[in-house]
Every structure is written in structure tokens, then in C-alpha cells.
Amino acid sequence: MHVHSYEKIWLGLALGLILLLIGSVTYGAVGPGVAMVAADQPTVDPTALDEDDRFAEPRVERVGENEYEAYVVAYQFGFSPDPIVVPANSTVTIMVTSRDVTHGFEVVGTNANTMVIPGEVSTITVETGEPTEYGILCNEYCGAAHHTMEGKLEVVPQEEFDASNEDGDGDE
Structure with missing residues (x-):
């Protein structure tokens, strides 16, 4: 059986594209910068978040010079x-966890995006700039009112943040 030279070229191109697809999928699954929930992060009991020191009182606290940690709980259908x-x-x-079902945590307009799984603690780090306001969305279907699950991330001047913590609205 004779195979025409153009058929050989198209066959070669098709095989090359298949190998390229397999390579890109493999790289996307195990490539640098891709991480799932950290195995070294301690788990939590989603039914007993009130007993966990980190999530009993969701808050933002100072941990160093210009360094802060935010403890966030996702629930149907909001964030705390x-x-x-x-x-x-x-x-x-x-650091965000869920008390009920799988949620998403996306800071709109940034690349901060993670899946929030009950019992796991998802961690993302963001660098804030000038004062502004970002929306937070759940991007994993979590129930009938999923479309209403949203929140806000407010970046405020340092003086305003310090003043709100002195009033008892947060920890420092």
C-alpha cells in the first residue's frame, strides 16, 4: 500500500500535536508553582471550628513588620x-477553611484563588498596594444560593487599620 507524501506530513503533524498536548497536560499537573492543599498544613475539624484557636474568631492579626495573617471561614453562603x-x-x-461544603475563594481582579475544602486549610499570600476594595467570590458551586456568595477585601491606610484594631474590631 502506498501512502502519499502529504498524508505522511499530516500524520506527522497530528502525532506531534498529540505529543504536545500530552506534554502540556503533564506539565500543568506537576509543573513548578502548582500546588494543592499543603500536606504539611494541620487539618481542622469542620464541625468544631469554634474550638480551633485559628478559626474560632475569624480575624486579621499582625505577625511581623508589614506582615499579617487573616483567618477566614467560608460557609453557605458567605465568608467570615x-x-x-x-x-x-x-x-x-x-488562611481559609470551610465549615460545611467545598467552596472557592477568589479575590476578584488578582491571581489570588484557591479551593476551600472542609477540614483542610488553604493558604494564599497577597501583597497589598494602595488602599482599594476587592470583591471576593466563591467560584465552586456550593448550593442553591451559590450565586449570592460574595464578600469584600478592603485595603485601607495603615492608620485606619490600626485605629479599627484599637476599637476592638480586630487583633494586633
């Missing part, structure tokens, strides 16, 4: 605290 208030020009590590 809401709004999450952080100071401008700082590094904020957001």
Missing part, C-alpha cells in the same frame, strides 16, 4: 469576617 480589612502596602497570608 466580611469585610476582611487589611492594611495597605503589606503582605497578607490568608
Whole structure:
């Protein structure tokens, strides 16, 4: 059987594209910068978050010079605290867990995006700039009112953040 030279070229191109697809999928699954929920992160009991020191009282707290940690609980159909208030020009590590079902946590307009699984603690770090306001959305279907699940991340001047913590609205 004779195979025409153009058929050989198209066959070669098709095999090359298949190998390229397999390679890109493999790289996307195990490539650098891709991480799932950290195995070294301690788990939590989603039915007993009130007993966990980190999530009993969702908050933002200072942990160093211009470094903060935010502890966030996702639930059907909201986030706590809401709004999450952080100071401008700082590094904020957001630790989020769920008390009921799988949720998403996306800071709209940034690349901060993670899946929130009951019993697991998802961690993302963001660098804040000038004062502004971001929306937070759940991007994993979580129930009938999923479309209403939203929150706010408010980046405020350092003085305003410090003043709100002195009033008892947060920890420092």
C-alpha cells in the first residue's frame, strides 16, 4: 500500500500535536508553582471550628513588620469576617477553611484563588498596594444560593487599620 507524501506530513503533524498536548497536560499537573492543599498544613475539624484557636474568631492579626495573617471561614453562603480589612502596602497570608461544603475563594481582579475544602486549610499570600476594595467570590458551586456568595477585601491606610484594631474590631 502506498501512502502519499502529504498524508505522511499530516500524520506527522497530528502525532506531534498529540505529543504536545500530552506534554502540556503533564506539565500543568506537576509543573513548578502548582500546588494543592499543603500536606504539611494541620487539618481542622469542620464541625468544631469554634474550638480551633485559628478559626474560632475569624480575624486579621499582625505577625511581623508589614506582615499579617487573616483567618477566614467560608460557609453557605458567605465568608467570615466580611469585610476582611487589611492594611495597605503589606503582605497578607490568608488562611481559609470551610465549615460545611467545598467552596472557592477568589479575590476578584488578582491571581489570588484557591479551593476551600472542609477540614483542610488553604493558604494564599497577597501583597497589598494602595488602599482599594476587592470583591471576593466563591467560584465552586456550593448550593442553591451559590450565586449570592460574595464578600469584600478592603485595603485601607495603615492608620485606619490600626485605629479599627484599637476599637476592638480586630487583633494586633
